[in-house]
Amino acid sequence: MMLTSSLYEGVSPTQSFIVAAGVALLIIGIFNGFRNLPLPLPPGPKGYPIIKNAFDIPSKHAWLKYHEWSKQFGSDVLHLSAMGQSIVVLNSARSIHDLLESRSAIYSDRPWTAMINEAGYRDGPLTVSSGPRHRTFRRLSSEVLSPPRVQEWRTLQEEKVQILVKELLEKPQLFRAHIQRFISSLLLEIISHGHTVEGDDDPFVRNAKELSNDFIEFTTPGRHLVDILPILWFVPSWVGLFSKKKAIAARKKLREGLHWSYRQVEEQVADGTARPSFAASLIERNSSPSQEDISIYQWISLATYAAGVDTSSSALTSFILSMALNPDKQRKAQAELDRVIGSGSHPTFQHRSNLPYVESIIKEVYRLNPVCPLALPHALKSRRDDEYRGWRIPKGSTVIANSWAVLHDAELYPSPFDFRPERFLERSLGESSSSKEPMDPDPRKFTFGSCPGQFLVDDTMFIAVATVLAFFNIGPLTSDNEPGYTPYLISQPEAFACSITPRTTADQKFA
Ligand code: HEM
Known part of the structure; x- marks a missing residue:
């Protein structure tokens, strides 16, 4: 005791501070030294x-393989x-949140x-590098x-959906074409170009369809x-190793397509016949656009x-x-609609907050078969490697982001392969208990990422789900097997047929 106290005798507060700071710096230095050691991947x-995983990267249904590897490597x-x-x-939701958000x-x-580069898609809003051009796209989209x-x-959506109902009444077997036309007319007519979709071979629709197919072809990782x-x-392309010619042809088609759709609206603005639209407003606001402005306006109106x-x-x-596969869920949603808006009446956006089961059906549709199972690939733009949970990125x-894996994570969504809209309503722990478990997380966060179109969708x-359920019974399937899903960037059901018949009052209301 005497010895210890004698050691501290005569040490001033300043000297103590210097010693403490030195020790702290030493600890930080050692810690940083460890940090600078190469971290594992x-x-x-x-x-x-040398080639490492070059031939392992799956080009089809890659989300399933990534999920499997995730389990295999723990x-x-x-x-x-x-x-x-x-x-x-x-x-996982955690890693997507920690890094991408x-x-x-x-x-x-x-x-x-x-391929993205050579096919000309590098300048577009979905694939452009982060920077001023991307920021302009985001600002204009909003x-x-x-x-x-x-x-x-x-209000316009409520009107357009009635045309969908009429078409479903007349030719229910063509439901896929009717859906495409419904969406096309909403986007093209009301929002992007002020163009009324005419017939199945509408030039605007054909142009966008071809460009969209190319986009999927050239942007699916590993394809x-x-x-x-x-x-x-x-x-050389004659060796036939890959489709160089295809990329060059796609670039030409893309340039023409971008120019053509924009030119239509430019001419209408010039002769005073343009209907209100995003493209028309871009043209009207800038009387002497630069080449860069024109390129941005062409791209953003087409992408919208x-x-x-x-x-x-x-x-x-x-x-x-x-709905064709889950008649019991369909009946439950119809019962809710009949109760809230009355049998045979038209749902409107005002009814939305009183239709929680219909809302849950939409969430479950987003979750079970996500449209973009791998979202859109991101890239780490940084001067140095990043560190995450002890790994080097x-x-x-x-x-x-493997959205599919998150949306099928049994910890977030119990029984993830079942179609169960109830998961988004409060889960009761039992009749005698007053406490409630939290409901499963809203899947829209993972389905859409930072998609600017999510509120519109x-x-x-x-409006489409509520109206179709109010007026039609869907199912059963009339094709032989349950369809699979297409394996690329945008995944959709393979061809299938099912019956779509009016509920009692539908034909009278729309006759
Ligand atoms: C069910 C429908 C849709 C789904 C599932 C969907 C999904 C996505 C996803 C996952 C991304 C990538 C987000 C990210 O990297 O974090 C994205 C980006 C984008 N989406 Fe959508 N989308 C849909 C509809 C729409 C609509 C209707 C529009 C326009 C009217 C739109 C316009 C865009 C644009 C412009 C981007 C690029 C955004 C950027 O990189 O800044 N999407 N979408």
Whole structure:
């Protein structure tokens, strides 16, 4: 005791502070030293020397393989490498939140691939690198797709859905074509170009369909070998190793398509016949646009239509399929509609807050078969590697959010493969208990990511689902087997047939 106290005698407070600060700096230094040691990459399949996982990357239904690997390696975060390009796959809500949301400043870039670049899609809103052009796209999109703007389209949506009902009454077997036309007319006529869709072979619809097919073809990760082995780009096309010619042809088609649809509206604005639309407002506001302005206006007006048509149609077609396969859920929703709005009446947006079961059906449709199971690939744009939960995420990595895996995570969504809208209503612990378990999380967060079209889609889904359920009985399937889902970036039900018959009053109301 005496010895200890004598050691401290004569030490001033300043000296104590200097010693304490020195010790702290030493600890921080040691800690940083550890941090600078090369951290391990997240786990993943080993692959072969040099080419690593180049031939492991699945081109079809990749979400299933990533989910399987995630289980096999016991990790929600996976790392693959193809010829030095890192691909990080996030298979959990936690990792998607931590990286794509909390660190969005560095994780919002889009990956560069040879095919996207060569097919000309690198300049578009869905694949452009993060930076000023992307910010301009976001700002312009919000002019027509923000929640307050979307509310302005509601009356028109209520009107358009009546045409869908009439078409379903007349030719129910063509439900897929009717859905496409319904979505096309909403987007093209009301929002993007002020164009009225005419017939099945409408030039605007055909143009956007072709461009959308190309977009899916060129942006699905792993679909083209040249994306994994860019060196192949230098192999002459006659060797036939990959579709270089296809990418070059797609680029030409894209340029023409962008120019053509915009030109139509420019001519209408010039001769005073343009109807109100996003494209017309872009043209009218700027009398001397630069080349860059014109390119941005062409892209954003086309994307406002083309990015929404296949995606929204897929969700509505999945709804028809889900109802054909789940008659008990369908009856429950119809009972709610009859109770709230009265049998044979038209649902409107005003009824929405009183239709929780219909709302839950929409959520379950989004969840069970997500339209974009792998969302859109992101990329890490940073000068240095990032660190996450003790792993190294190499700079420039392509980062894929496996939304499908999250939406089928049994901890978030018990019995994930069952169609159970009830999961989104409060789960009671038992009749005698007054406490409630929290309901399953809203799947829209994972279905849409940062999609600017989500508020519009959600309104479209509500009015279409509520109206179709109010007026029709859907199912059973009349085709032989339950259809699978297409395996690429935008996934939709394969061909199927089912009966769609009017509920008692439907034909009288719409005659
Ligand atoms: C069921 C329908 C739809 C689904 C499931 C869907 C899903 C998505 C997803 C997952 C992304 C990527 C988000 C991210 O990287 O975090 C996205 C981006 C985008 N979507 Fe949608 N979408 C749908 C409809 C629409 C509609 C109707 C429009 C326009 C009217 C639209 C316009 C866009 C645009 C412009 C982007 C690029 C956003 C950006 O990178 O800044 N989408 N969508």
